[in-house]
Amino acid sequence: MTQITPSAAPAHEGGAACPMDYILRMLMGPWTTYIVYNLRTYGPQRFGELKRRVAGISAKMLTERLRTLEGAGLIKRDYEATIPPKVTYSLTPRGHELDEVLEKLAEVAIRWQSEDRANKGAELKAA
Amino acid sequence: MTQITPSAAPAHEGGAACPMDYILRMLMGPWTTYIVYNLRTYGPQRFGELKRRVAGISAKMLTERLRTLEGAGLIKRDYEATIPPKVTYSLTPRGHELDEVLEKLAEVAIRWQSEDRANKGAELKAA
DNA sequence: CTCGACAGTTACGATTTGGTACCTACTGGT
DNA sequence: ACCAGTAGGTACCAAATCGTAACTGTCGAG
Numbered sequence: 267m268t269q270i271t272p273s274a275a276p277a278h279e280g281g282a283a284c285p286m287d288y289i290l291r292m293l294m295g296p297w298t299t300y301i302v303y304n305l306r307t308y309g310p311q312r313f314g315e316l317k318r319r320v321a322g323i324s325a326k327m328l329t330e331r332l333r334t335l336e337g338a339g340l341i342k343r344d345y346e347a348t349i350p351p352k353v354t355y356s357l358t359p360r361g362h363e364l365d366e367v368l369e370k371l372a373e374v375a376i377r378w379q380s381e382d383r384a385n386k387g388a389e390l391k392a393a
Numbered sequence: 394m395t396q397i398t399p400s401a402a403p404a405h406e407g408g409a410a411c412p413m414d415y416i417l418r419m420l421m422g423p424w425t426t427y428i429v430y431n432l433r434t435y436g437p438q439r440f441g442e443l444k445r446r447v448a449g450i451s452a453k454m455l456t457e458r459l460r461t462l463e464g465a466g467l468i469k470r471d472y473e474a475t476i477p478p479k480v481t482y483s484l485t486p487r488g489h490e491l492d493e494v495l496e497k498l499a500e501v502a503i504r505w506q507s508e509d510r511a512n513k514g515a516e517l518k519a520a
Numbered sequence: 521c522t523c524g525a526c527a528g529t530t531a532c533g534a535t536t537t538g539g540t541a542c543c544t545a546c547t548g549g550t
Numbered sequence: 551a552c553c554a555g556t557a558g559g560t561a562c563c564a565a566a567t568c569g570t571a572a573c574t575g576t577c578g579a580g
Contacts, residue, residue, distance in 0.1 A: 286426060286495070289502040294421040296568085299413065313527055324569055329528060349576055350526035363501050368413070370494045375416040378487070423538080440557055451539055456558060476546055477556035 292338050297323050297331050299368065302357070305341065306365045310356035340364060419465050424450050424458050426495065429484070432468065433492045437483035467491060 293299060297320060304319050305311065311319070317328050332355060335341045340361035346352040357365075420426055424447060431446050432438065438446070444455050459482060462468045467488035473479040484492075 286430070286499055286502050289498060289505070290420075290426055293417075299417055303413075314525080317527095325528065326530095326570090327568070330568095345527095348526095350578095351528090351576090353527060360505070363504075367494065367497045367501055370497050371416060372413055374490050374494055375413050377490070378416070441555080444557095452558065453540090453560095454538065457538095472557090475556095477548095478546090478558090480557060 292334060292340070293364075295331055295334060297327060298335065301328070301331055301335065302340065302361065302364060303368065305355060305357050306362070306368075310354050313353050313355070316355060335361070419461060419467070420491075422458055422461060424454060425462065428455070428458055428462065429467065429488065429491060430495065432482060432484050433489070433495075437471075437481050440480050440482070443482060462488070 300320055300323075301316065304316060308319065313328070313332075316332075317323060317325065320328065323331075332341065332343070336343050336355075339358055342356050342358050344354045344356070346354075427447055427450075428443065431443060435446065440455070440459075444450060444452065447455065450458075459468065459470070463470050466485055469483050469485050471481045471483070473481075
């Protein structure tokens with residue numbers, strides 16, 4: 267995974283900053299938010315479905331991300347030992363708490379995007 | 394920087410997911426949130442001050458992160474060509490929009506942390 | 521009888537990353 | 551005279567990361 271907090275101690279001075287480390291370490295994986303986003307938008311999905319949806323991710327990465335998210339308790343893995351095996355991933359309640367944050371983030375992102383578009387338009391007009 | 398969206402097309406199906414890419418690409422840098430957090434908590438700071446505060450970061454990383462954040466318009470760099478030079482970094486209004494999100498995130502992070510502590514305690518008691 | 525799908529795992533290899541050490545140029549302290 | 555600090559830049563190198571390709575085992579389809 268991406269190394270967020272380095273080998274050296276992350277410092278605890280702030281106090282409030284520390285819990286963030288944990289949460290950020292997960293969200294920061296390359297595809298993580300994409301996966302959570304998909305799980306939340308399209309509901310529980312199977313491995314192959316998810317892989318097709320996230321388009322571009324390798325099976326390896328997807329597996330790794332899913333394991334990480336599962337380990338963090340954000341998603342649930344339902345394995346049915348049928349032949350062929352059926353594995354369904356879904357967000358846990360804890361996972362859903364996260365998309366509150368993602369929504370806020372998206373809100374800001376969208377605002378910035380439209381602001382940038384507006385500025386660009388204004389600049390072009392002024393020039 | 395950490396590669397969030399891979400070489401392959403990030404897919405635009407969702408529509409709402411795309412602006413996030415931009416914003417996440419920044420936040421996901423190793424120390425990024427730490428820096429923003431410090432800037433917001435302790436106010437505008439000079440390079441060395443920040444470096445001491447973030448404790449463990451190398452000058453190289455700090456410089457790189459600050460440049461990225463500056464380029465994204467999240468922080469402002471005030472260079473006074475005194476001897477010795479004095480460079481002060483501060484959050485821009487746009488940067489402050491972000492810490493709304495960080496607060497929400499911290500909120501969740503703190504909740505999880507206390508939940509985990511509670512669970513741990515319960516488990517120990519049950520055992 | 522061979523091929524594809526399912527849900528992965530493993531090995532290998534290239535790229536990227538981030539740390540360390542060393543450099544700038546100037547000043548103030550001892 | 552020499553060292554520390556200010557704000558970095560640069561080169562090199564080890565380590566981590568991520569993609570690709572090949573493998574697991576069983577089933578149904580062709």
